[in-house]
Amino acid sequence: MHNQSLVPAQLIVGPTAQTQSHVEMLLQKNFCAQAREGATGCFCTTCRKIKNRQHHGIVWISPEKDYSVDDVDIIFDRIRFALDPDQHFFFVLDNVSTLNAATANRLLKVLEEPPLGYHFILLTSNAETLLPTIVSRCLVTELGYGNSGTKDVRMHPLASYFFDARKRHDLLGFEVALKDQALNDTQSTELVHLMMAYLVSLLRTASGAGYERVVRAIQFLNDALKRPPQSGSADLFWKYLFLHFPELV
Numbered sequence: 001m002h003n004q005s006l007v008p009a010q011l012i013v014g015p016t017a018q019t020q021s022h023v024e025m026l027l028q029k030n031f032c033a034q035a036r037e038g039a040t041g042c043f044c045t046t047c048r049k050i051k052n053r054q055h056h057g058i059v060w061i062s063p064e065k066d067y068s069v070d071d072v073d074i075i076f077d078r079i080r081f082a083l084d085p086d087q088h089f090f091f092v093l094d095n096v097s098t099l100n101a102a103t104a105n106r107l108l109k110v111l112e113e114p115p116l117g118y119h120f121i122l123l124t125s126n127a128e129t130l131l132p133t134i135v136s137r138c139l140v141t142e143l144g145y146g147n148s149g150t151k152d153v154r155m156h157p158l159a160s161y162f163f164d165a166r167k168r169h170d171l172l173g174f175e176v177a178l179k180d181q182a183l184n185d186t187q188s189t190e191l192v193h194l195m196m197a198y199l200v201s202l203l204r205t206a207s208g209a210g211y212e213r214v215v216r217a218i219q220f221l222n223d224a225l226k227r228p229p230q231s232g233s234a235d236l237f238w239k240y241l242f243l244h245f246p247e248l249v
């Protein structure tokens, strides 16, 4: 199964609350079988430890001010220990936009050749100040919309059928896009999260009846994620969403 958390390095860009809950979800899916099955609100011991930042397989680095060399050296101290072949260890680096040239270059050393089993998740609300060499080492996920230049979920080949009024009732076209995209269960859940993030961003400017419609659409997707697609059922999940998605206009 495609497991996004297992790439060596990734950068998650978005508003702090969203990046935090996204990284928790990725970590829960890695460490907890129930969360992997789609239990988004899992409260088992493992998931609680992840949320409380007490999990033994994760180190969170959250400097109060800018990153110092000592903050980055936490990584170098830990990776001296080789992991078993099936072990995974995660570093979560908060607010990496406060890396300066020296600390970023030190971090780059480990991102360029991450030791086996070690994973790096970098979080920021602003990717524009990051060294391009760091960004290029990472799988980049952008959450939340509204900044110019960020990827727009409305342009996604499948999501566009929910947000483009001209495509809203084109079931045939939707089915073709569904086949082309061939999303698995994990990718489907992630796309729904992105669609919700986009809808939440609409609330800032929506008012009156438009506001109500957006809220209904968010609730609809949120409810859908309580029964997320299991492996092999992503097609049915998407068809259900498309047929029952509340109208936005």
Ligand SMILES: [Zn+2]
Pocket: 028, 032, 033, 034, 035, 042, 043, 044, 045, 046, 047
């Ligand atoms: Zn759990």
